[in-house]
């Protein structure tokens with residue numbers, strides 16, 4: 001099983017790099033489509049749009065239709081739950097009957113659980129008692145398969161970004177950490193929000209953060225020839241060893257080699273991905 005992870009596309013109309021963000025998502029989906037073997041599923045870990053407007057989600061929905069693998073999303077702090085649900089319900093968002101956009105996908109060797117860490121009160125994450133209850137119920141709905149949870153805010157201390165804590169306070173992050181660890185069946189957590197490729201641990205659970213798919217918003221230093229090349233994560237599942245994560249550089253015409261040297265990651269996180277540009281240069285907050 002191969003999971004392609006994209007994140008923080010921040011699709012929006014009316015900003016100078018709006019077309020670029022669209023092109024980055026288009027090129028990333030085309031690159032995923034061209035992989036052999038092709039990923040089984042694509043997860044988007046939030047900030048799908050920048051302003052949460054219906055027209056932005058309509059554009060996203062049209063771009064997702066080009067994907068040859070199913071796409072599933074978790075909301076980010078820049079998303080609007082109801083507009084997202086209206087545009088993507090039944091497709092990339094399977095949440096029903098709840099104000100929260102959380103759900104599970106049971107079609108693969110590993111169960112996928114989308115976790116909603118969003119609060120309208122902050123750009124940072126939250127995780128209330130009701131969401132703990134819903135996550136535990138979802139985790140225990142099947143006790144046979146391993147689980148990957150995907151969400152926007154990383155529920156661990158991120159040592160490379162400006163904010164080590166990406167939740168409103170330690171308490172909601174600890175509630176989420178405990179819920180994820182409660183069964184022993186969660187073997188991976190895929191996140192976004194930080195806009196750079198990094199990783200951490202939640203107890204014994206490996207957690208990875210994918211960079212922003214939008215090249216104008218991606219953090220980290222990159223050589224000139226990679227600055228306009230989207231980078232996304234490929235998570236390959238092995239029943240004996242769990243997930244390994246590789247950072248994939250989107251191919252361009254004429255490439256004879258598309259993977260960045262040193263971009264493959266193991267337990268220590270992606271190598272070769274360094275600081276390029278801070279989103280604050282564009283007046284954008286995460």
Ligand SMILES: [Fe+2]
Pocket residue numbers: 008010046047076078193195285286
């Ligand atoms: Fe973002």
